[in-house]
Amino acid sequence: MDLFKFFGKSNKSSKNVAKERLKLVLVHDRSDLSPKFLEMVEGDIIRVIKEYAEIDEKGLDIKLTRMKRETDNMPMSALVANIPIIKIKDNKKY
Amino acid sequence: MGKAIVITSGKGGVGKTTTTANIGTGLAILGNKVVVVDTDIGLRNLDVVMGLENRIVYDIVDVVEKTCRLRQGLIRDKRYDGLFLLPAAQTKDKTSINPEQMLELINDLKAEFDYIIIDSPAGIEQGFQNSIAGADEAYIVTTPEISAVRDADRVIGLLEAKGLNNPKLIINRIRHDMVKRGDMMNVEDIIDILAVDLIGVIPDDEAIVISTNKGEPVVVEDEPLSAKAFKNICKRIVGEEVELLNLEDNEGKFSKLIKLLFSK
Numbered sequence: 001m002d003l004f005k006f007f008g009k010s011n012k013s014s015k016n017v018a019k020e021r022l023k024l025v026l027v028h029d030r031s032d033l034s035p036k037f038l039e040m041v042e043g044d045i046i047r048v049i050k051e052y053a054e055i056d057e058k059g060l061d062i063k064l065t066r067m068k069r070e071t072d073n074m075p076m077s078a079l080v081a082n083i084p085i086i087k088i089k090d091n092k093k094y
Numbered sequence: 095m096g097k098a099i100v101i102t103s104g105k106g107g108v109g110k111t112t113t114t115a116n117i118g119t120g121l122a123i124l125g126n127k128v129v130v131v132d133t134d135i136g137l138r139n140l141d142v143v144m145g146l147e148n149r150i151v152y153d154i155v156d157v158v159e160k161t162c163r164l165r166q167g168l169i170r171d172k173r174y175d176g177l178f179l180l181p182a183a184q185t186k187d188k189t190s191i192n193p194e195q196m197l198e199l200i201n202d203l204k205a206e207f208d209y210i211i212i213d214s215p216a217g218i219e220q221g222f223q224n225s226i227a228g229a230d231e232a233y234i235v236t237t238p239e240i241s242a243v244r245d246a247d248r249v250i251g252l253l254e255a256k257g258l259n260n261p262k263l264i265i266n267r268i269r270h271d272m273v274k275r276g277d278m279m280n281v282e283d284i285i286d287i288l289a290v291d292l293i294g295v296i297p298d299d300e301a302i303v304i305s306t307n308k309g310e311p312v313v314v315e316d317e318p319l320s321a322k323a324f325k326n327i328c329k330r331i332v333g334e335e336v337e338l339l340n341l342e343d344n345e346g347k348f349s350k351l352i353k354l355l356f357s358k
Binding site: 013014015016018019021022023025026029030 | 244273
């Protein structure tokens with residue numbers, strides 16, 4: 001049994017919960033990425049990936065999302081790209 | 095030339111109007127010529143918080159549309175000679191005024207007053223845009239709640255986009271007992287998140303409810319902790335260096351006595 005919890009002194013006080021949630025939501029609020037920005041990123045990513053693989057451009061999805069960093073659980077914003085690959089190009093030249 | 099300060103928050107109900115009334119009155123107590131301007135057209139309230147609701151003849155829309163002269167629109171406070179209110183219109187809406195008209199109005203007021211304290215409506219639409227149009231500085235009111243801090247962050251971004259850089263923060267309704275047991279974000283937490291300068295902290299205080307009931311800003315009193323907090327903000331505005339209030343005074347003399355007895 002968790003003694004801290006038993007005494008009502010959880011190390012996760014509600015204030016820290018609030019702070020953590022607030023930090024997460026602000027990361028997203030502040031990024032304020034314009035659709036144009038994501039479009040440009042998308043265009044560049046397609047261009048680079050195409051050098052190495054044939055991809056399904058219509059199925060491509062890029063978005064900004066919030067997640068916790070695995071090492072220390074810090075809230076972060078992440079650019080998540082889902083790129084369906086049809087075929088990896090012939091890699092003789094590498 | 096006076097200085098125009100807009101009191102804003104994004105979120106409603108965090109104490110903008112109370113803060114405007116108290117800062118305006120507090121600056122007048124310090125001997126300044128002050129006008130408080132209510133820009134919440136359609137939902138005016140600064141008049142009742144100041145206790146001047148029975149004296150309104152003209153309002154801000156009349157002044158802007160030149161239905162009356164600026165002087166006719168201003169209501170003299172009942173306690174302080176140097177304090178005036180420019181009330182919002184109640185039967186019109188936020189689009190009755192545009193930011194250009196606001197800028198002209200505030201500039202006219204700056205020629206006559208030391209301080210123009212502008213009460214902003216909640217939200218970030220035209221009413222907000224109007225309220226910040228003529229302002230030299232912005233003070234953001236927030237409470238230690240997630241929703242209020244989040245909206246404050248958004249408003250800080252919008253203000254900076256409009257060239258109102260370095261807004262200052264007023265944290266309202268801090269409860270020392272809850273902060274102490276870790277159930278409320280403290281001043282450092284909020285400053286840390288919003289990354290702006292602090293101009294004052296107002297404790298959650300029954301005296302504010304009582305004084306608002308009576309239509310007298312709490313700052314006219316001597317004893318309440320919130321009155322002292324507002325007085326300190328006013329002193330900082332006029333350039334004095336004042337330390338932050340020790341909110342532990344809240345505890346009362348009895349518990350202090352007990353602590354004293356047991357600390358031996």
